Every structure is written in structure tokens, then in C-alpha cells.
Amino acid sequence: MRNAAKPLLEVNNLQMHFPVRGGFFRRKIGEVKAVDGVTLSINKGETLGLVGESGCGKSTTGRSILRLLQPTAGQVLLEGEDITSVKGKKLWDIRKDMQMVFQDPYASLNPMQMVGNIVGEPIRNYYPKKKSEEIKQEVADLLKRVGLPEEAYYKYAHEFSGGQRQRIGIARALALKPKLIIADEPVSALDVSVQSQVLNLLNELQDEFQLTYLFIAHDLSVVKHMSNRIGVMYLGQIVEIADKGSIYENPLHPYTQALISAVPDASKVGEKRDRIVLEGDVPSPENPPTGCPFHTRCPKAIDKCSTIKPPLKEVKPGQQVACVLYDESLLKS
Amino acid sequence: MREVSNSQAILEVKNLESAFMIEGEEYNAVDGVSFQVQPGKVVGVVGESGCGKSVMSLSIMGLLPKGIGKVAGGEIIFDGKHLEQLPDQKMNKIRGKEISMIFQEPMTSLNPVFTIGYQLEEVLHNHFKISKEEATKKIIQLLDAVGISRPNKIIKDYPHQLSGGMRQRVMIAMAIACQPKLLIADEPTTALDVTVQAQILELLQDIQRKNDMSIIFITHDLGVVAESCHEVIVMYAGRIVEKASVERLFKGPKHPYTKLLMGAIPRLDETVDELETIEGIVPTLTKMPSVGCRFANRCPQAMKECVEVTPQLKEEESNHEVACLLYEASRPEEEVSR
Ligand SMILES: Nc1ncnc2c1ncn2[C@@H]1O[C@H](COP(=O)(O)OP(=O)(O)OP(=O)(O)O)[C@@H](O)[C@H]1O
Ligand SMILES: Nc1ncnc2c1ncn2[C@@H]1O[C@H](COP(=O)(O)OP(=O)(O)OP(=O)(O)O)[C@@H](O)[C@H]1O
Ligand SMILES: [Mg+2]
Ligand SMILES: [Mg+2]
Numbered sequence A: 001m002r003n004a005a006k007p008l009l010e011v012n013n014l015q016m017h018f019p020v021r022g023g024f025f026r027r028k029i030g031e032v033k034a035v036d037g038v039t040l041s042i043n044k045g046e047t048l049g050l051v052g053e054s055g056c057g058k059s060t061t062g063r064s065i066l067r068l069l070q071p072t073a074g075q076v077l078l079e080g081e082d083i084t085s086v087k088g089k090k091l092w093d094i095r096k097d098m099q100m101v102f103q104d105p106y107a108s109l110n111p112m113q114m115v116g117n118i119v120g121e122p123i124r125n126y127y128p129k130k131k132s133e134e135i136k137q138e139v140a141d142l143l144k145r146v147g148l149p150e151e152a153y154y155k156y157a158h159e160f161s162g163g164q165r166q167r168i169g170i171a172r173a174l175a176l177k178p179k180l181i182i183a184d185e186p187v188s189a190l191d192v193s194v195q196s197q198v199l200n201l202l203n204e205l206q207d208e209f210q211l212t213y214l215f216i217a218h219d220l221s222v223v224k225h226m227s228n229r230i231g232v233m234y235l236g237q238i239v240e241i242a243d244k245g246s247i248y249e250n251p252l253h254p255y256t257q258a259l260i261s262a263v264p265d266a267s268k269v270g271e272k273r274d275r276i277v278l279e280g281d282v283p284s285p286e287n288p289p290t291g292c293p294f295h296t297r298c299p300k301a302i303d304k305c306s307t308i309k310p311p312l313k314e315v316k317p318g319q320q321v322a323c324v325l326y327d328e329s330l331l332k333s
Numbered sequence B: 001m002r003e004v005s006n007s008q009a010i011l012e013v014k015n016l017e018s019a020f021m022i023e024g025e026e027y028n029a030v031d032g033v034s035f036q037v038q039p040g041k042v043v044g045v046v047g048e049s050g051c052g053k054s055v056m057s058l059s060i061m062g063l064l065p066k067g068i069g070k071v072a073g074g075e076i077i078f079d080g081k082h083l084e085q086l087p088d089q090k091m092n093k094i095r096g097k098e099i100s101m102i103f104q105e106p107m108t109s110l111n112p113v114f115t116i117g118y119q120l121e122e123v124l125h126n127h128f129k130i131s132k133e134e135a136t137k138k139i140i141q142l143l144d145a146v147g148i149s150r151p152n153k154i155i156k157d158y159p160h161q162l163s164g165g166m167r168q169r170v171m172i173a174m175a176i177a178c179q180p181k182l183l184i185a186d187e188p189t190t191a192l193d194v195t196v197q198a199q200i201l202e203l204l205q206d207i208q209r210k211n212d213m214s215i216i217f218i219t220h221d222l223g224v225v226a227e228s229c230h231e232v233i234v235m236y237a238g239r240i241v242e243k244a245s246v247e248r249l250f251k252g253p254k255h256p257y258t259k260l261l262m263g264a265i266p267r268l269d270e271t272v273d274e275l276e277t278i279e280g281i282v283p284t285l286t287k288m289p290s291v292g293c294r295f296a297n298r299c300p301q302a303m304k305e306c307v308e309v310t311p312q313l314k315e316e317e318s319n320h321e322v323a324c325l326l327y328e329a330s331r332p333e334e335e336v337s338r
Helices: A058-065 A088-095 A115-126 A132-145 A150-154 A162-174 A192-209 A220-226 A244-249 A254-262 A328-332 B053-061 B088-094 B116-127 B132-145 B164-176 B194-211 B222-228 B246-251 B256-264
Strands: A009-022 A027-042 A047-051 A073-078 A098-101 A180-184 A212-216 A229-234 A237-243 A313-316 A319-321 B011-022 B025-037 B042-046 B069-078 B099-102 B182-186 B214-218 B231-236 B239-245 B314-317 B320-322
Touching: A009 A058, A027 A047, A027 A058, A027 A212, A027 A237, A047 A058, A047 A220, A058 A098, A058 A180, A058 A212, A098 A162, A115 A132, A115 A150, A115 A162, A132 A150, A132 A162, A162 A192, A192 A220, A192 B256, A212 A220, A220 A244, A229 A244, A229 A254, A237 A244, A237 A254, A244 A254, A254 B194, B011 B053, B025 B053, B025 B069, B025 B239, B042 B053, B042 B222, B053 B069, B053 B099, B053 B182, B053 B214, B099 B164, B116 B132, B116 B164, B132 B164, B164 B194, B182 B194, B194 B214, B194 B222, B214 B222, B222 B246, B231 B246, B231 B256, B239 B246, B239 B256
Parallel strands: A047 A212, A047 A229, A098 A180, A180 A212, B042 B214, B042 B231, B099 B182, B182 B214
Antiparallel strands: A009 A027, A009 A073, A229 A237, A237 A319, A313 A319, B011 B025, B011 B069, B231 B239, B239 B320, B314 B320
């Protein structure tokens, strides 16, 4: 089902390094390489899932794509247009096409504002000439569409449950009819029963509005359910990216293999599984290992891995892996 | 030596009621819960947020907030002793030594101003008369057992210097320091990444087998239950709605709530277009229906009797109990009218 059309979003070798300051003059004494060379693309109407352990740079990737952060290096293309360093009016225009849904529905909504205003605010900002009656109708339609009661318009966010607040956040993200939605852990704070409601809603909306999602989560079952393709991140890099079937049934990168085998599986009642249990902790992005970022914990690491940083390479159709073991030329070198 | 009792269970909870005072009135957050934990077995407890899982564990530990919450009825029999009648002083001796608990967020139970070594030493000194040298030796052994490398260094560290996974390991070291007979683990891995979760689960299983310890494992992750528990209790709104061996529960869940819960969670081994949803929310304590099934208002299979008759937990098959009128219908008439 590969789409020959141009991807909606292309990200090339994206880097986001945060300075670490210290000492009396708050001089720069180091760098956190939160995102260190991410390359990915998402086709229109597709969902790309992004998984990886806490701190591997998922949120920073999302925020850099949206230009909430100014990337240190690399390129972000939206519909073929380079938006990496656009500024001012142009940036403002582009932001309309890309929206974010956040993890914490509590923190991301202004408690002092009526829900109707929260959802209507982006419309008012972008279309100041629009009649308030018209905006009100649009907002009412949006609230209805995400499954909130009509009265919700005049209530405040704190009067709603977690799942309902997430619906408010989704309605707000939809208000400007964006092309791309970056959902950063949109259901992690929700209870299982509510989580499934929100996931179903996101899927329905995608079909209805032709939305493209970058879906960030650490729960692999949730990501699999939502995505067409999945990118696996480790220490600021994508180590494998492929269609979801390959990621789950035939993972190639040793890290992906460990990650998949770590997921507890409700179908394996009482069975002892051959789990790949990783040793040690994720290294600090302030002081990442040389060579392959995963080599310090990799059960299959060879000598080369500590010196060679393997690039992402297509190993099978649609499956890209960054690992020396699958790279003939590096293996021989 | 264990006291002679007709039950082999290490823990027997009978008709437990735990109540909170809310605006001058008592409300039961745990309402008539009964179950047993056999020695060396792991019992999983699942249910949505607010179902009373934590309140139940705090009740067993005697840790309900004083003046606000209390055990209002029922019995908690641990190793032959009635915990619900035990004075604080005696309970303190049992807690941490014979029964211990690990919490979801390790920072709530680690004190940020003391070193890891100091905090572990405290646990040991509370329950044993040992010298400082012996204690240090024991602590190093413990940290080693929970897979912490360089324990000599870690004992001098403060909690914030450790990663989440390491803090959870320290918590486990503390909890098993006195080789308890029963460990209550309340969402011990929820805050952790899957790879770290896998390490911790493996560790718990290992210790459980080595020490022949019993565990009450509270989690919302059915995958974790499937892999690490022998028996499962499904709670809803302060009551047990289903109880079974893990094999039976996953092969054939009976209660509509359990079925929905299972269908609501995406699974790695299956692909579905749409997940099950459970409309509505768990009622708050002050809004609990006093009669009838508490799940009735959200249950797609509810019948009109469901709001009138309170279903009792009954054995449907061996090792499989369910509290639902759908199953009572097939039972003899007189049982239903109870
Ligand atoms: N504004 C910032 N300044 C400095 N460092 C930052 C900043 N934002 C993030 N980082 C660091 O960058 C790294 C990646 O963080 P990020 O939030 O992107 O991870 P994540 O994959 O989203 O993790 P999680 O699953 O916990 O949300 C972390 O080490 C984090 O501490
Ligand atoms: N200190 C308290 N005062 C009043 N009510 C309380 C208190 N602690 C818990 N409750 C109530 O008791 C009920 C059961 O709460 P409990 O914490 O046991 O739920 P839980 O099943 O552990 O949920 P979670 O999965 O979110 O941890 C809830 O309705 C909760 O609001
Ligand atoms: Mg994040
Ligand atoms: Mg709890």
C-alpha cells in the first residue's frame, strides 16, 4: 500500500542539541543531544508511530518538527516546502497546518477559560474577520464531533474528566483543519477504558478529515494499534523504521527485538518467554557512547560497533535499519 | 512455626469493608471483598482507576490515613493473626518485616534527604539487632540481589541521583530486606519503560521463587498479569466482580466488565479495527448505588433486575468465580433470592 505521492512530511537528519550551562557565568559546558540525526517521512493520510524509552527524544523530535523549537541542524519539509527556518508571517501560516495534541490534558488547557473559547481561540486568531456567530457554530460542531455534550461550550476545563479534557484538546487541534497532527502520548494519562475511546476517536477523525498523524507513545501495543509504519528511537536516533507488521513480526535491529520481546503479552498465559532482558540503563544524551548509540547494551554487539555509527539503510523493502550487522559494506570494512 | 489453621492461606481477607469519612458520612471504598493468598502464589488485582485496589492494599498494611479512613468491617487474617484487631505497635512489627509493600512512584517512599544506604540500614535496624558492619554487608548483598551494579557507590547516593528503574530496584531491596512472607506491589512498574519493566518483573519473579514469597500484584496491565500471576481478582467499584486462575480468566472471561476491559486494550498479537469502549466512569464513593450491580449503568448486557438485585460472587466453574446475574439465572431459584 505504498503511496507514490509526495510525502506530506519529510524530516532529514534533524538535530536538536540543548546547551548545558554551568559555572558562575552560566557558560555553555556541554550539550544534550536530544535529537541527533532523525530522518523520516510520512505520507498523506498515514500514521507514523514513534516509540522508544523515556528520554530518547520523541517529544523533542515532535516539537522541532512543529518549530516550537528551532532545530540545531537538519531539514523539515512540509508538502515539499522547506520550513526549517521560515520566520514571521510564513511561520505563522505554516503553524496552522500542523497541530499538537499533548499528553497531559490537565496542563495543556487554560483553566480560566471556557471550553468554547479554548477551542475557538485558534479560529479567532487566524480568521479575525470571521463573525463570532460563525465561529461559535464551528466550535459547537467540533465539540459535538469529538463526543462532548452541547453544554460543554460554557463550562471550564477543570469540570471535565481526563478523557473529556483530551477530547477538548483534540477539538482545539482540529479547529484550523490541520494537515498534520502530532499526538505526543495522547492517552498515556488515561485509564484503559477511556484510552480506548480516545484512540477510536482519533482513528475516526483521521478517516473523516484525511489527517496525517505522527503518533508518539511509549506503549508499543497502543502504537501498533494506531500506526501504519513505526519508527523506533534510541538516544536521539531512529534505529529502525518499517511498516508495523515488520516491526512486530520481524524486527531486525537488536534494540527493536529487545523492545518487542519486553512487552508483556496477554496471550502468553503462564508461558515462560525467551525474553531479551537488556542490561543497564540508557546512557545519558549528554555523554552518548561513540559509534552505535546502542552498543553498550546490545547483546549482539561486535567490536566495530563502538567505533562505527551505522546510517539508516533499507534492508528489506520498506524496512530501514541502522545496524552494522545488516550493512555488508560496514561489516567488511 | 505457623499457627495451626484450617486454611493453608498465608493471607485470608473476609468480607473486608474499608470506609472513608466524607463530609461527616462514611462511605465504603472497599465493600465486602473476600479472597485468599496461598503461600508462594502471586495474585493479580486489576480494575480501572478508582476501583479500590490501593485502598484494599493499604487496609491490609494498616496504612489507611488516620482519622479519614478505616477498616469498617470484615477480617484480615495473616499467618493466623487477625490484623484488623492488632494495635499499632504490634502492626509496626509485622509491617516491613512479614508483609511489605512497594509503591508505583518510588519517590513517595524514598526520603530525598537521606542516602540510599542510610534508608536501607533503617529498615534493617527496625527489625533486627545487628551491628553497623553486618548491616552494611547485608545491604550490599541486597542491592546486588536486585541487580544494582556498584552497590558500594550507590549506598552513598541520594534517591534523585538514580534513574527511575534503579529507584524501583532500591524500593524492592527495601521491601525484601526482611524476607517478608507477603509482598504487596501496587503498580510497581507502571512508571517505567517496557525494557526496565521487563527487568523488574523478572527480578520479582526470581525473588518470589527463591524466597517462596507470596505477592499481591496490583496493575492495570493485563499483559503483566498474564505473565506473572497465578490468580487474578477483577475489581469494580470496591467489589470483586470476577476471580479466577490466570489461565481460566484469559481463556474465558465471564463478567461483562472483564470482557470489556480485555477488549479495550490493544494487543500486540491481535489486530482489531476498533477497540471496545466502556461508556461512563467508575462512580465516585458518594454516588455508589446501594443496591444492585455497581456496573449495571455501564453494562451493555444489563437487565432490569441488575439494579435491584446485588449479585454475589459465586463459583461458576472450579477456580472461576463471578458476580453477575447473567450467570445466576442458570442457578437454582432459591440462591438468586438471597
Ligand atoms: N528544553 C530542554 N533543555 C535541555 N534538555 C532537554 C530539553 N528538553 C528535553 N531535554 C532532554 O532531551 C532528552 C530527550 O527528551 P524528550 O522529552 O524529547 O524525550 P522523550 O522521548 O519524549 O521522553 P518521554 O518518553 O519521557 O516523554 C532528555 O534527555 C531531556 O532531558
Ligand atoms: N484518602 C482518601 N479520602 C477519600 N477518598 C479516598 C481516599 N483515598 C481513596 N479514596 C477513594 O476510594 C476509591 C478507591 O480508590 P483507590 O485509590 O483504592 O483506587 P485504585 O483502584 O487504586 O485506583 P488507581 O488505579 O487510580 O490507583 C476512590 O473513589 C477514591 O476516590
Ligand atoms: Mg515525551
Ligand atoms: Mg491505586
